[in-house]
Amino acid sequence: MTSPPAARPVADLFSADGRLQAIPRRPARREALLAHLAETLFEAGRTYREAEVNEALKTVHEDFSALRRYLVIGGFLARTKDGADYRRQQQPGSPGGAIPAVA
Template identity: 80%
Template structure:
C-alpha cells in the first residue's frame, strides 16, 4: 500500500529555484492545476495575445512551449481564433448572466 498524501501538493513544487518548470506533470489533475496557475500568472484577463507572445511567455517556464500552449487551449484555459493567430485567457468560472468572452 502506498503512503502518498491525499491532499494535493502545491503547484510551487513543480518549479525549480530559478522559476522554471522541472517537468510537465503527466497526471491530469496535477497538470490541470499547473495550467490554471500558468494561465493566471502569465496571461492577463481581457487581453488578446499573438501566438508569438504566447510562445515567449511559455518559454520563460519550459522549453516545450508548444505542448504547454496546446494543453492550455485543449484544457480551456486559453481560447484561440480559428486561424490560430490570436489567443486570450478564458475565465474558468462562468461569467455573470451567462455571458461568454469572445475575440473579434
C-alpha cells in the same frame, strides 16, 4: 473512510530559478499547473498573438508548444480559428474553446 490526500502545491513543480522541471503526466496535476500558468502569465481580457504566448511560456519551459496546446485543449486559453490570437478564459471552457476570428 479516509479523506483524499491534500493536493500538492504547484510551486513544487518549479526549480529554484522558476523554471518548470517537467510537465506533469497526471491529468489533475497538469490541470493545476495549467490553471496556475494561465493565471500568472496571461491577463484576463487581453488578446495575445501566438508569438507572445510562446515567449511567455518559454520563460517557464522549453516545450512551449506542448504547454500552449494543453492550455487550449484544457480551455484555459481560447484561440481564433486561424490560431493567430489567444485569450485567457475566465474559467476553463469546453475543450478546444475558440474565440471568434478577427476580420
